[in-house]
Amino acid sequence: xxxxxxxxxxxxxxxxxxxxxxxxxxxxxxxxxxxxxxxxxxxxxxxxxxxxxxxxxxxxxxxxxxxxxxxxxxxxxxxxxxxxxxxxxxxxxxxxxxxxxxxxxxxxxxxxxxxxxxxxxxxxxxxxxxxxxxxxxxxxxxxxxxxxxxxxxxxxxxxxxxxxxxxxxxxxxxxxxxxxxxxxxxxxxxxxxxxxxxxxxxxxxxxxxxxxxxxxxxxxxxxxxxxxxxxxxxxxxxxxxxx
Numbered sequence: 001x002x003x004x005x006x007x008x009x010x011x012x013x014x015x016x017x018x019x020x021x022x023x024x025x026x027x028x029x030x031x032x033x034x035x036x037x038x039x040x041x042x043x044x045x046x047x048x049x050x051x052x053x054x055x056x057x058x059x060x061x062x063x064x065x066x067x068x069x070x071x072x073x074x075x076x077x078x079x080x081x082x083x084x085x086x087x088x089x090x091x092x093x094x095x096x097x098x099x100x101x102x103x104x105x106x107x108x109x110x111x112x113x114x115x116x117x118x119x120x121x122x123x124x125x126x127x128x129x130x131x132x133x134x135x136x137x138x139x140x141x142x143x144x145x146x147x148x149x150x151x152x153x154x155x156x157x158x159x160x161x162x163x164x165x166x167x168x169x170x171x172x173x174x175x176x177x178x179x180x181x182x183x184x185x186x187x188x189x190x191x192x193x194x195x196x197x198x199x200x201x202x203x204x205x206x207x208x209x210x211x212x213x214x215x216x217x218x219x220x221x222x223x224x225x226x227x228x229x230x231x232x233x234x235x236x237x238x239x240x241x242x243x
Contacts, residue, residue: 001208001239002218004048004078004194005039005225005232007032007069009062011053016223018172020129020140022052028226032065033072039225040073042232046098047077048220054082055103056138060092070096080127080164084109089116093123099161103127104137107144110154117159125162125194126155130181131169140168152189162192162217170198172223177204183212192217199224205235209242 007014010022014029029035036047049069053061059082060066066079080101083089089100099122106113106126117124128148129136135151136143152163165185167178175198186193192215195208199221208219224230 001216001242002046002194003044003205003235003239004046004218004220005042005044006048006050006220006222007035007039008050008052008222009065009081012062012065015052016172016226017052020136020168020171022056024172026223033068036069036073039232040075043236044232045075046218047073047075049077049079050101051079051081055080056082056141058082058084058104058138060088066092066097067095078125080125084112086112086116086119089120089124093120099123099125101125101127101164103129106151106155107135107137107146110151113155113160114158117155117161121159122161124160125164126152126160126191127164127166128152129166129168129197133181136168148185149188152185152191155191156189160191162194163189164194164196164220166220167197171196173198174200174223174229176200177207177219179207179213182216186215194218194220196220199230201229202231202234202238205230205238209238 014032014035015025018024051062076098078099079097084105130148182195
């Protein structure tokens with residue numbers, strides 16, 4: 001069970017949104033590299049980064065901040081936001097990103113994901129962000145007509161490293177993970193699933209360690225870390241004790 005601290009980038013700053021709304025952004029750190037170092041010092045083992053501006057623009061927009069983070073820490077980094085073609089995927093992996101996350105393009109261009117997963121084994125994940133069960137795209141600005149399960153099943157034998165499933169309705173609101181929907185998805189596919197959206201407290205860590213969640217590969221935590229609702233040491237100790 002990996003707990004991924006999240007760094008969401010907007011205008012080169014580390015922010016958190018509420019329900020994916022760019023107008024509801026709270027700036028938590030002006031220096032993303034310093035934030036990445038802080039997470040590394042707290043004992044986290046894998047960083048989750050999203051280029052929010054890139055998700056809307058369809059191309060990387062916070063490359064400088066991402067590269068600064070890569071230079072600041074040694075732990076692996078997974079990156080999503082604005083990654084929509086093979087050239088961008090290859091460029092990020094070449095710069096030291098461990099795993100790229102493909103969201104919008106996974107809905108619009110599944111062949112890109114399959115080709116990339118084949119070319120870069122274990123280094124391509126799919127981000128499925130759902131609103132009322134339907135997957136949202138273009139930085140969550142549009143909702144498609146397909147379900148997360150529909151899309152996840154397209155990639156069953158493609159070699160995708162993980163599915164990151166986010167409940168948009170809970171994201172940034174500290175309401176707790178939607179484990180029912182996440183576990184239901186994980187039970188229907190063989191690809192490892194990472195839970196995201198709404199992580200609120202140590203209770204979410206305990207829920208992730210329950211037998212029903214054993215198929216989940218981890219969870220992403222954002223605002224709860226930034227505003228002190230989750231003690232990193234206590235959370236990581238719980239996970240280590242359960243291993």
